[in-house]
Amino acid sequence: MTGHRHIGSVRRGACARLLAGLAGSAALAALLSACAGDQTGSVITPAVIKVPEQAPKTTGRARTGDDADHAKLVASFGGEYRSPAALKLLTEVTERLVKASERPDEAYAVTLLDSPVVNAFALPSGRLYVTRGLLALATDTSEVAAVLAHEIAHVTLRHATARSEMALRSQLVSRVVADVLNDPVTGAQLENQSKFTLARFSREQEFEADTSGVRVLAQAGYDPFGASRFLEALNRTLALKSGTGTASEPDMLATHPATTERIALVTRAARRIGAPGLGVDERARYLAAIDGVAYGDNPGEGMVRARRFLHPGLRIAFEVPDAFTIENTRNAVLGTTPEGSRRLLFDQVEASADRGLEDVLRATWNDGIDAGSVENRIVGGNPAVTALSKGKDWTFRLAAIRVGETTYRMIMAAKGATDPDPAFRRWIESLRPLEPEEAASLKPAHLRLVTAAPGDTVESLSRRMIVPDRAAERFLVLNGLERGASVKPGQSYKLVVE
Structure with a gap:
């Protein structure tokens, strides 16, 4: 969570979506296709693959406003990440894939994003984006090539343009029925139906891009099974993140199929291309290129350490109750219990220091607040107002807390009528200043390659990693190893270290 981003107002529906996970930018959603998932970085110039002068300079529609879209995307993912070796590899892989694709003369620009989330996406203009979180998860060149081939397929198949046209057409039909024909009920029904149609269309596009991507991957000389290996690793990562041992499945409106479906398809x-062993994976080359890449949260954006959140820039820290797993995002800290019945949100709101905290709380929460529940308190020496809000499916505890001149909001939700107040009070009372010495001691984690020595085991190597929990499981996932696997002396493995 950055120190300058905020959420000004949250309705119950929006809050439920935010607490459920990350939401993409609505303005950019129609332009990009985010495919892999699941921070201030150095600004660098994207690597542009050169093509003959007579070749088309764009893909899909014209680059109208493309620079603005690019800047918004890069800013929303923490800026560009400086890793010349990794960017060079991505550029060379992309060039090789493009030559093997159905449109070998089109131009692409590759941007590496300074974000720990596992993600990759493309604009219809040919801009490709890969996060450092994705680089950390992949174990060889064929796996990252599979991701890039999938994104290139979205561009060559003009998926974003088709999706935008369908969305606009659906909106137009429902608006005409509602406004021109004066039938708002039917208009709302059509709009709801169009959402399901668009979601189904998007999932079909993902399957099409997967199939095309595997074909191009093999034609470029890479291991076509790299796609299934990467998706397996992604599924295992999602399972670790959920805390339940299984990855969460998309709902009916999800634009992506379940990862298990995609694994089966690829x-x-x-x-159909051949038996395992075809093509190259270039594992050693890939690992050398990502050695030293940052891993996890950037201290400047706040860091998660087990159940603790620490933000050196804001000089604050707190600890969530037992059973909660928390994630630091660009706009907020989100948390959930394994079964999803309790969730929390922490963010910063824009409010002048002389504005009453009760007023701030009501202004940033557009649902009813139980008037008798509003309570003025002192939390850790800071003024605070807490309140209760009851919805149809969730019960919310809310707090606005002023630390110095900055106002923070803390929200805990419990499914049903259960009041989460006891856990909520423990959580807000844990908010405290972060001492300068502690802030200075927080170092970013990064990947380091180590060569397994005789006698090394998964357990001995994983004990050297600085990860919040389940170090052995995370070591296995990061290195593409199955449960029960052994490390091989002389082979390189990824560790997460300071």
């Missing part, structure tokens, strides 16, 4: 596509 595995079948690879088998």
Whole structure:
């Protein structure tokens, strides 16, 4: 969570979506296709793959406003990340894939984003984006090539343009019925139906891009099974993140199919090409290129350490109750229990120091607040106002707390009528100043390659990692190893270290 971003007003529906996970920018959603998932960085110039002068300079529609979209995307993902070796590899892989694609003369620009989330996406203009979080998860060149091939397929198949046209057409139909024909009920029904149609269309596009991507991957000389290996690693990462041992499945309006469905599809596509062992994976080359890449949260954006959140820039820290797993995002800290029945949100709100905290709380929460529940308190020496809000499906505890001249909001939700007040009070009372010495001691984590020595085991290597929990499981996922696997002396492995 940055020190200058805020959420000004949250309705119950918006809050539920935010507490459920990250939401993309609505203005950019129609332009990009985010495919892989699941911070201030150095600004660098994206690597541009050169093509002959007579070749088209754009893909899909014209680059109208593309620079503005690019700048917004880069800013929303923490800026560009400086890793010349990794960017060079991505550029060379992209060039090789483009030459093997159905449109070998189109131009692409690759941007590496300073974000720990596992993500990759493309604009219809040919801009490709890969996060450092994705680089950390992949274990060889064929896996990251599979992701890039998938994104290139979205561009060459003009998926974003088709999706935008369908969305605009659906909006137009529902608006005409509601406004021109004066039938708002039918208009609302059509709009709701169009959402399901668009979601189904988007999932079909993902399957099409997966199939095309595997074909191009093999034609470029890479291992076509790299796609299924990466998706397996992604599924295992999502399971670790959920805390339940299984990855969460998309709902009916999800624009992406379940990862397990995609794994089955790309595995079948690879088998149609040939048996495992085809193509190259270039594991050693890939690991050398990502050695030293930052891992996890950037201290400047706040850091999660087990159940603690620490923000050196804001000089604050807090600890969430047992059973909560928290994630630091660009705009807020989000948390959930494994079964999803309790969730929390922490963010910063824009409010002048002389504005009453009760007024701030009501202004940033557009649902009813139980008048008798409003309470003025002192939390850790700071003025605070807490309140209760009851919805149909969730019960919310809210707090606005002023630390110095900055106002923070803390929200805990419990499914049903259960009041989360006891856990909520423990959480807000844990908010405290972060001492300068503690802030200075927080170092960013990064990947480091180590060569396994005789006698090394998964357990001995994973004990050297600085990860919040389940170090052995995370070591296995990061290195593409199955449970029960052994490390091989002389082979390189990724560790997460300071």
